[in-house]
Amino acid sequence: MDFPFAISDRQNQVGREDSSQVQMRLSSLLIAAMMMTSAPAVWGQESSDDLVARLVQESQKHAIPRNLSPTDPLFQAESYAAGLAADVSEFNVWMIEIIKAYAHRGDFNSAAYLAKRLPGSGNGLAHAEIAALLAASPGRQSEAESYLKVARKELNQVSGLPAELMRARCALALYYLGRESEAMSLEAELGKLELLSLNTRLHEANLLPAISLLDAKRLLVTLTEQGNDERQARFLLACAQQHFKKGSPELAKPFLEEIGTMAMERGLPTAQRVLLDLARTAHAGGQALLANKSMNLFLKCCEGYSDNAEWKAPFLAAAAEILIEWKRLDEARAWLKAAEATIPKIFVMDAPAAMLAIARQRAKLDGPDSAEPLLLASARAGRSHSHPRFLAETAVRICLHAEAVSTPVSAEVTGILNPADVEVKP
Structure with a gap:
């Protein structure tokens, strides 16, 4: 009911203007249009086709150019992902995987193009992922800020798991950028599981001081929740990797032994999956005996899985990768x-x-x-x-x-x- 009245009022207002006022308003609009489109001073010198072309060109001047072949696998992946659009959550999950693949390729141009077009929480999640990847890239850290700004703004619009993931990625980016106080303010709002995962990433990247096994176990007591055995093992593994990188294998080895014990005590299959990463880490750290023991133990566990277990083939393929x-x-x-x-x-x-x-x-x-x-x-x-x-x-x-x-x-x-x-x- 309000809309027709608004039209009627506007028509009455125009009707009350005399012809000189109307002419002045039209002239002002034409001058503004000519300035916006860089039109020639004499309007009649530009054909309507040229004017349309110029308007289109102006509208596209801020568009992100993409020079991709139709056979580019990531470009093809974008097209296929359209088939998931009926399920926004699933669509966003796979589009973010595509965005990360573009970013790892170094094509942040395409990553940004897609991030801006994701619906719902996908927009903020994608921007947070790109921010974290740029912040971790030497020479490109200054580019992270614009993505971080979008992600932090989107945080005000989402809740639940998407907010947790977005907040954790933003905190990671801030740590890479050396803005620890801002990162810690975001950490304070994280649940236990995502806080544990964030700490794992921070130790992997050497963004937190290395800690002893005793201190690591004390921290795990405060962050333990039912069913997060694998996350706990991966945290310990990250701590071990950090000690190896710092040249302290004697401090790393107790972590690896603890992970092996956890993997066998806490059941199938998630905790035991970490045995593979343990084997890779031990081998890289010069602990060949422990590496071989972990690999053999993992393969023995796999042999015990039923052939109809969906994780058996991917687990064996992951073992083959290390071999x-x-x-x-x-x-x-x-x-x-x-x-x-x-x-x-x-x-x-x-x-x-x-x-x-x-x-x-x-x-x-x-x-x-x-x-x-x-x-x-x-x-x-x-x-x-x-x-x-x-x-x-x-x-x-x-x-x-x-x-x-x-x-x-x-x-x-x-x-x-x-x-x-x-x-x-x-």
Whole structure:
């Protein structure tokens, strides 16, 4: 009811203006338009087509240019992610993975372009991730501030887990930037789990002083919640890594022994997953005996898992990755073969992630061609389920895999993924 009255009042007001006033108002508007578009002094010298082109050019002058090939795997991933848009939360999760992949590539231009377009809490989360990555990049730290500003503003609009994640990433960025007092004010609002994860990241990055095992265990007492065994183990691992980097292996080793005890006492499978990271850390720190013991213990645990456990194949692939790093290639191939044998026995919606985990290590061992059968199988699995979001998620996974191994998605895989109504546009 208010809207028609507003129109009527406006019409009456215009009707009361005499012709000279109307002419003056129109002249002012034309002059302003000419100034905004840099139009020639004589209006008639510019055709309507030229004027439209000039207006379009002006409207785009602040747009972010993107020079990406249609076959760029991350650009393809963006297109496939559109199939997840009906579920805003899931869409944001995968788009942030794509944004982080662009950032790790060094293309912060594309990362920023996408971050600004995410709905809901995704906007703030993406900006917080970019801020943390830039803050950790020597020579680019000054660029982090604009993203940090957006993320901190968005914090006022969200709650729950998105707010926790956003706050933790902002605090991490502030630590990298040397603004500890601001970071600590954000820390004070974090729940125990995210505070523990933040402390892990800070010790990994050597942004907090190294601490003893006793002090670390005291801290864990204050941050312990049910079901966070893996987070506790990863915190201890970060502390051990910090001591190794500082050249103090004698202080690091007790942490690793504590993690091994935790992994075996607290059950399957999450705490035991840390045994792999323990093996990698021990090996890098010159503790070969402990590294081999941890790896063998982890593989023995994996053998005890049922073949229909969805985590078995990815766990074995992760073990193969470390064996490849250690140049134990025959062992890596044997465990990848064992991982592949489990694929027919797991639920179809878990299969693509498992196959891609194996494919990534196959590519390292024997080149990208050796991974192609697994990529084809993954694409077919994505097409086999009736839910369209499953195909979209599988396609995004495949594109992220292609980015990770620096290989384009093959025409054969693309042919399976692309439904008739999806077009990848340049």
